[in-house]
Amino acid sequence: MKLKPVLTDEERFPLLKDQSFLKELRQDLNGPRFNFRSGDRLTADNLEKVKIYRQELDKRRFWTENSLPAWIDQYLKWCIDSVPAYKNYSEKLEENPAIRRQNIATAPWRFVSDECDAEELLVYSTSGTTGAPMDVLFDATTQATWIPQLESILARDGIRLEGGPDRVSICLVCSQKETLTYASLSTYLDGAGVLKINLNPDEWNKPEDRSSYLEKHNPEIITGDPLTFMTLAELCPDIRPKAMISSAMVLLEGTRKMLEEKFRCPVYDLYSLTECRMIAVAKKPGIYRLVRPELYVEILHPDKDETVKCGERGEITLTGGNNPFLALVRYRTGDFATLRHENDEVYLCELEGRQPTIFVTDENRFLNNVDVSRALSKFSFAAFTLHQKQDRSIDFCGWGKGINRSELKQTFCELFGPGIKSSISIRTRHFPETKKVQYTSDIKKADFIL
Amino acid sequence: MTKAPAISELIHHIKLCPLEFLNTPQKNGKNGVNTEALVNDIIRLIAHEPTAARQIEIQSKKLSREELSLMQICCWTLTHPFFAEIDHRWVFDFFKEKLTDIASIVKTADWVADEERAEELARLIMQCCGYVPGGETREQALDRFDSVNTIKRLKVLEESKAAIERAREIRRQMEEKRAREAANVYGRE
Numbered sequence: 001m002k003l004k005p006v007l008t009d010e011e012r013f014p015l016l017k018d019q020s021f022l023k024e025l026r027q028d029l030n031g032p033r034f035n036f037r038s039g040d041r042l043t044a045d046n047l048e049k050v051k052i053y054r055q056e057l058d059k060r061r062f063w064t065e066n067s068l069p070a071w072i073d074q075y076l077k078w079c080i081d082s083v084p085a086y087k088n089y090s091e092k093l094e095e096n097p098a099i100r101r102q103n104i105a106t107a108p109w110r111f112v113s114d115e116c117d118a119e120e121l122l123v124y125s126t127s128g129t130t131g132a133p134m135d136v137l138f139d140a141t142t143q144a145t146w147i148p149q150l151e152s153i154l155a156r157d158g159i160r161l162e163g164g165p166d167r168v169s170i171c172l173v174c175s176q177k178e179t180l181t182y183a184s185l186s187t188y189l190d191g192a193g194v195l196k197i198n199l200n201p202d203e204w205n206k207p208e209d210r211s212s213y214l215e216k217h218n219p220e221i222i223t224g225d226p227l228t229f230m231t232l233a234e235l236c237p238d239i240r241p242k243a244m245i246s247s248a249m250v251l252l253e254g255t256r257k258m259l260e261e262k263f264r265c266p267v268y269d270l271y272s273l274t275e276c277r278m279i280a281v282a283k284k285p286g287i288y289r290l291v292r293p294e295l296y297v298e299i300l301h302p303d304k305d306e307t308v309k310c311g312e313r314g315e316i317t318l319t320g321g322n323n324p325f326l327a328l329v330r331y332r333t334g335d336f337a338t339l340r341h342e343n344d345e346v347y348l349c350e351l352e353g354r355q356p357t358i359f360v361t362d363e364n365r366f367l368n369n370v371d372v373s374r375a376l377s378k379f380s381f382a383a384f385t386l387h388q389k390q391d392r393s394i395d396f397c398g399w400g401k402g403i404n405r406s407e408l409k410q411t412f413c414e415l416f417g418p419g420i421k422s423s424i425s426i427r428t429r430h431f432p433e434t435k436k437v438q439y440t441s442d443i444k445k446a447d448f449i450l
Numbered sequence: 451m452t453k454a455p456a457i458s459e460l461i462h463h464i465k466l467c468p469l470e471f472l473n474t475p476q477k478n479g480k481n482g483v484n485t486e487a488l489v490n491d492i493i494r495l496i497a498h499e500p501t502a503a504r505q506i507e508i509q510s511k512k513l514s515r516e517e518l519s520l521m522q523i524c525c526w527t528l529t530h531p532f533f534a535e536i537d538h539r540w541v542f543d544f545f546k547e548k549l550t551d552i553a554s555i556v557k558t559a560d561w562v563a564d565e566e567r568a569e570e571l572a573r574l575i576m577q578c579c580g581y582v583p584g585g586e587t588r589e590q591a592l593d594r595f596d597s598v599n600t601i602k603r604l605k606v607l608e609e610s611k612a613a614i615e616r617a618r619e620i621r622r623q624m625e626e627k628r629a630r631e632a633a634n635v636y637g638r639e
Contacts, residue, residue, distance in 0.1 A: 003629060003630065006630045007631060038632075038633065038635075041633050084616075118619045118623045121623050122632040123624050123628045123632065125628060126639075135628065138632075143632070143633040143634065143635075144633070150637075172637060174638075194634055224638060247637050248638035272637070272639050274639040
């Protein structure tokens with residue numbers, strides 16, 4: 001679905017009267033050909049809520065081992081009273097059944113609190129990289145609280161987001177065939193610039209503009225996924241970010257070290273989900289510190305809705321958060337880990353997140369699996385697996401009916417280039433029992449960088 | 451303690467309601483049953499005070515015909531011998547407060563003609579007098595009353611109608627917003 005920018009800049013930034021910096025970012029001669037527009041849409045009320053959220057993040061403490069957070073009773077009562085999906089739930093957390101992605105995907109409106117003004121809802125449609133596509137509902141306030149969450153992570157290491165007009169604070173870097181790109185501002189950061197850019201050279205007037213633009217605006221924080229960061233490292237712009245935030249897939253230790261050396265800043269591996277945004281952050285391999293005291297994490301047995309003993313492995317399950325348009329009670333994430341309490345902090349260990357999968361085109365360019373998901377979404381597959389071999393050829397197996405095989409072949413040709421051989425198998429029975437979408441590759445980072 | 455009748459016995463008793471109790475109540479000076487007199491007679495009967503003065507005032511001018519009719523049916527119900535064996539003081543609140551809402555939503559004739567409404571009336575009366583029908587536990591009695599409770603059922607229907615309307619509104623907003631710009635994204639998920 002092609003998204004449409006429909007607002008005016010006044011509607012995008014109701015509180016920011018001076019938008020000259022926005023124009024500068026958009027009209028920069030070295031800038032990309034931005035294909036979209038976006039704002040944070042914060043009104044005075046929204047902004048106040050975001051600021052209160054920031055204060056509460058600092059004030060609230062994490063729950064201790066074998067106990068529940070102090071806020072959970074009130075939260076459950078609120079869910080029972082105002083969220084249709086939980087109307088018949090018990091006030092005792094442990095007596096309630098867990099829910100899964102499928103429950104939300106089927107009827108997202110059942111998870112919206114009756115207190116919410118439906119007019120304010122916003123929709124984000126996930127591409128379904130790890131499961132079926134899903135509409136995630138949220139509002140401008142919830143979306144903007146990403147920044148206070150980031151601030152609280154950075155503050156522990158003495159890093160401060162300065163913001164303010166005339167500087168870029170956050171740059172989300174992508175490296176995809178196609179994605180929405182825009183220059184924007186953050187009301188919460190006093191009008192600081194926010195960029196979403198794509199390193200794909202086709203989106204720039206000259207390939208070298210990518211570095212020039214980044215160097216000129218030298219963002220305080222760079223966000224993105226590990227594969228994009230590898231492309232950024234190759235490009236090696238002379239920028240001095242205060243930190244880099246990697247998410248969407250696991251950041252391998254080698255990649256982190258390389259990035260830290262190149263950009264001379266800490267690189268954080270963020271465990272986050274579209275359904276609730278940030279959950280935990282890691283600065284060293286495999287140990288993720290929970291970052292939100294208002295998001296309760298329990299580890300459930302894979303086959304029954306009971307918590308495992310502390311230290312045992314199970315499914316990461318979430319209750320709480322700050323999105324009244326998607327209230328979560330015992331939401332099974334599909335990710336597995338163990339939980340550890342230490343010095344008033346809570347850690348997820350042995351987290352088995354999404355592993356980065358390296359796909360390359362016949363021109364030896366990275367192909368982000370988000371591009372693959374998006375391109376394949378026009379076919380009605382119930383599930384599929386895609387594997388790229390060392391010789392670059394691909395094996396695809398999809399489960400679905402009425403698939404046009406030649407159209408599918410053409411899609412792979414457009415994605416990977418005409419020089420890549422593809423073997424396609426379409427099945428109508430025996431669906432895979434694990435993930436609905438699975439990407440694997442024999443190509444290692446080292447092979448590619450050569 | 452006095453043994454309460456089974457609910458089936460009370461239902462049977464209600465369904466035998468004589469025509470005299472079903473006649474149109476007297477209202478605005480027109481001919482009909484004097485509901486106030488009937489209610490007071492029944493109170494004298496179950497209180498074993500045949501010569502007592504009027505104990506309850508029924509302002510027929512202010513009450514609906516349906517409520518007055520329901521009071522008359524209740525008077526018949528209270529002629530069941532059980533009610534003469536228990537403390538009668540519960541009836542004052544019962545006649546004053548418990549019948550107004552329900553009378554306005556159930557057709558008068560249904561209280562005696564419809565099995566489920568007769569059960570609802572029997573259970574309402576038993577709940578108000580503080581006894582559990584014979585052969586039932588308190589939980590069973592509550593549960594069964596819920597299952598025939600018209601006010602509760604209408605409330606549930608109203609709630610589900612509101613819930614359906616709310617879901618429709620959210621879905622409409624989703625359809626509208628799905629293809630439109632939302633708000634800044636700051637990191638990948």
